[in-house]
Amino acid sequence: PIEDVQIRGFVRPSGSHTAFTDSNGAYRLSGFEKVPNTKVSLQLYHQEYMQEHRADVSFEDSIQSFTLTKLPTLNGRVVDAETNTPITEYRIIQVGSGTDQNLSDLLYISSYKITEHQDGEFTTHGRGYGNVGIVVSAPGYACTIHRLSYVEPGEIRNNIDIPLEPVRPIKGVVRDSEGNPIQGANLHISKIVSIKKGIVRTNQN
Numbered sequence: 001p002i003e004d005v006q007i008r009g010f011v012r013p014s015g016s017h018t019a020f021t022d023s024n025g026a027y028r029l030s031g032f033e034k035v036p037n038t039k040v041s042l043q044l045y046h047q048e049y050m051q052e053h054r055a056d057v058s059f060e061d062s063i064q065s066f067t068l069t070k071l072p073t074l075n076g077r078v079v080d081a082e083t084n085t086p087i088t089e090y091r092i093i094q095v096g097s098g099t100d101q102n103l104s105d106l107l108y109i110s111s112y113k114i115t116e117h118q119d120g121e122f123t124t125h126g127r128g129y130g131n132v133g134i135v136v137s138a139p140g141y142a143c144t145i146h147r148l149s150y151v152e153p154g155e156i157r158n159n160i161d162i163p164l165e166p167v168r169p170i171k172g173v174v175r176d177s178e179g180n181p182i183q184g185a186n187l188h189i190s191k192i193v194s195i196k197k198g199i200v201r202t203n204q205n
Contacts, residue, residue, distance in 0.1 A: 001025025006045040076160025077120040086120025090138035094127045129153045
């Protein structure tokens with residue numbers, strides 16, 4: 001049994017209700033008005049398991065049981081690519097397969113807060129399994145996506161070293177044809193022979 005699974009039930013247009021599983025994995029979701037032929041959609045959330053969704057559940061089917069797939073646990077550290085010394089302040093998120101070529105992930109991580117990591121170490125639960133990626137961003141370093149292959153459900157993978165390449169900042173202003181600064185322009189910098197990518201968005205100036 002899995003404790004503390006959040007279960008949300010949605011019925012349109014009346015809204016939603018939420019319940020959590022107890023130590024026995026049991027839950028009771030109540031509060032819905034029973035209207036003939038009404039269907040409810042159920043969504044399950046837990047930080048250590050894959051999200052589950054079940055649509056068009058009838059109120060007559062009052063017992064709904066679930067088997068959740070455990071997410072992998074990824075343990076490692078982030079280091080300077082030149083000196084191999086730990087980087088202790090960085091952002092880190094997990095993405096699915098194929099996203100190593102999707103620049104939106106490199107932009108998306110900038111919305112996350114930089115956190116401290118003792119000795120550069122991290123422990124995180126992957127979003128899924130199979131081929132996954134870990135996006136890491138740190139001040140003074142090129143943002144990168146570290147790819148992992150054949151990650152199994154529930155697997156604990158250790159000793160993941162993610163090297164970041166130090167970079168010198170490039171500063172400037174992006175303007176339109178009339179000389180006005182352009183906010184929200186995306187600048188992408190990369191070497192043709194490297195998968196390392198740097199990306200930044202211009203501010204109001």
